[in-house]
Amino acid sequence: MPQTHDVVIVGGGHNGLTAAAYLARAGLDVLLLERDDHLGGAAVSAQAFDGIDARLSRYSYLVSLLPQRIIDDLGLDIRLVRRRFSSYTPDPRDPSRGLLVDTEAGPEASAAAFARVGAEADATAWSSFYADTARVARALFPTLTAPLPTRDEARALVADERVWNAFVERPLGEAIDGCFVDDLVRGVVATDGLIGTFTELDDPSLDANRCFLYHVIGGGTGDWDVPVGGMGAVTGELARAAREAGTTLVTKAEVLAIGAGIPGAPARVRYQHEGVEHEASAPTVLANVAPAVLDRLLEAGSARPATGATPSAGVESRHGTPPTDLAVPAVVRARMRELATPEGAQVKVNLLLTRLPRLRDASVRPEEAFAGTFHINELASQLDAAYRAAARGAIPDPLPCEIYCHTLSDPTILSPELVASGAHTLTVFGLHVPDRLVERFGNDELRSRLEAAVLASLDSVLAEPIRDVIMTAPPEPAEGATGRPCIEVKTTHDLEAALAMPGGNIFHGPLSWPWAEPGDALDTPAARWGVATAHPNVLLCGSGAVRGGAVSGIGGHNAAMAVLESRGA
Structure with a gap:
């Protein structure tokens, strides 16, 4: 006989933990199943380098979209540090100068900063x-934790037709080109539309617009903050809240299939834990996995056998059978069909340094430059060239990169000895590295090439080779052994293998607009909250939900609200 619960949650990432905490606090019997040996999904901290007491945010690294409402509702002890310097961008045309955006600078100082890179005309813009x-x-951020507004309602909230048309109706590239003159400034602005998204700014699909929107609305301000203690501190608090509320949290539980059954009947989840197969039953199953993964699990749980996939929460086929559309929200279904499978487009590199490197731009201190987002080789023209190179199967040269230094805002992730030594972490996010490159180069070769490309991109703006300041891990206890440089590279394939993100897509698939489109049915709680699938008893609660993506907890919150509304709570 299956175990019976009120809700079964598949996946113990931050959204699954958020949903679990809300539902358990409401008195429901909640079982959460996580295939890994730890909770947190992509929002974890890890000792990435053996023998060195540094816990890095291994995958995700900054927080913007996590609503204060969720923090308050669940009583989370989470501290976020606001960064004074928004960004620094060395000028690839002349790396001895760069644009430092200081949020505390007055109009005159800000104008002078733009003038340093020959972009005086863009300061006011x-x-x-x-x-x-x-x-x-x-206008829009408060709606993310409420039932979906319609497109017309969202438009009315923005209450400015010029702004709405610029960011929603027309390609993002038009808005950027219409506002800014300088190539460097246009590139800095454009990157928020390209993080993890392989597209061009003028693409009529508006993928860049949707990506941009989620990057600039967080908290109602668009600020990206540093979590004290790293990402593991965020999910650790969510796990605590879920556990203390009474959730049953089971790790090393590999979900094999989800049986939605007939309408009105409980759903069944088959999973393996410590070599033993189990089955759990509940009126509602929440899926904190990518929609493409959920489709495979639903197929495995149906009478019809899955084609091109095995019944596992992992993603064993890189570009196999397209999703069956069982779970994909209507607003992204067409894009999923077009893309066949989700595709990530980034490389993540973690570095541990003995000290911050010197810059070619002697007018800016490294402590200022690395305190915000450090843009490298991201002229608008470079971003365009990088996209075109990757589209034809090449690794962009130079590789556009974004970097941030966690330890300048929060040194607690390092041991006191490392802090005293002057050590720092760097997180590098390389753009326009689509998953398709894995098939051309093979993952090991691609990882090696991307490491070289990232370091070369860094070296192009530094006054010394970055390798000279990369810390070396203690050698293995063997004769003649030497230490290894503290460099960790995560390709899209590495993300897929570790996190079951198809194609390494950090958003679980194409992002959707945060509203309901004309014609979308809003006749059920799940539909109104943007978490519906084709099965009334199976809801999305992760980044694949409408308004999902990034470390926000919004997918989990909204799934929980849909469940409680359906129960009349």
Whole structure:
């Protein structure tokens, strides 16, 4: 006989933990199943380098979209540090100068910063452009933890047709080109539309627009903050809240199949734990996995055998049978069909340094430059060239990169000895590295090539080779052994293998607009909260839900609200 619960949650990432905490606090019997030996999914901290007491945010690294409402509702002890310096961008045309964006600078100092890179005309435009994004953020961010507004309702909330058309109706590239003159400034703005998204700014699909929107509305301000203690501190608090509320948390539980059954009947989840197969039954199953993975689990649980996939929460086929559309929200279904399978487009590199490197730009201190987002080789023209190179199967050269230094804002992730020594972490996020490159180069070769490309991109703006300041891990206890440089590279394939993200897509698939489109049915709690699938008893609760993506807890919150609404709570 199967175990019976009120809700079974598949996947113990931050959204699954959020949903579990809300539902258990409401008195429901909640079982959460996580295939890994730990909770947290992509939002974890890890000792990435053996023998060195440094716990890095291994995959995700900054927080913007996590609503204060969730923190307050669940009583989470989470501290976020606001960064004074928004960004620094060395000028690839002349690396002895760069654009430092200081949020505390007055108008004159800000104008001078733009003038240093020959972009005087863009200083005023910058303020105007981000006043527009702030207006959108204030209007739309509060809606993310409420039932879906319609497109017309969202448009009315923004209450500015010029702004709405610029960010929603027309390709993002048009808005950027219409506001800014300088190639460097256009590139800095454009990157928020390209993080983890393989597209061009002028693509009529508007994928860049949706990516950009989620990057600029967080918290109603668009700020990206550093979590004290690393990402593991965030999910650790969510796990604590779920556990203390009474959730049964089971790790090393590999889900094999989800049987949705007939309408009105409980759903069944078959899973393996410590070599023994189990079955759990519940009126509702929440899926904190990518929609493409959920489709495979649903097929495995149906009478019809899955084609091209095995019944596992892992993703064994890189570009196999397209999703069956069982779980994909209507607003992204067409894009999923077009792409066949989700595809990530980034490389993540973690570095541990003995100290911050010197810059070619002697007018800016490394402590200022690395305190915000450090943009490298991200002129708008370079971003365009990088996209075209990757589209034809090449690794971009130079590779556009974004970097941040966690330890300048929060040194607690390092031991006191490392802090005293002057050590720092760097997180590098390389753009326009689509998953398709794995098939051309093979993952090991691609990882090696991308490591070289990232270090070369860094070296292009530094006054010394980055390898000279990369810390070396203690050698293995063997004769003649030497220590290894503290460099960790994660390709899209590595993300897929570790996190069951198809194609290494960090958003679980194409992002959707945070509203209901005309014609979308909103006749059930699940539909109104943007978490519906084709099965009434199986809901999305992760990044694949409408308004999913990034470390936000929004997918989990909204799934929990749909469950409680359906139960009349």
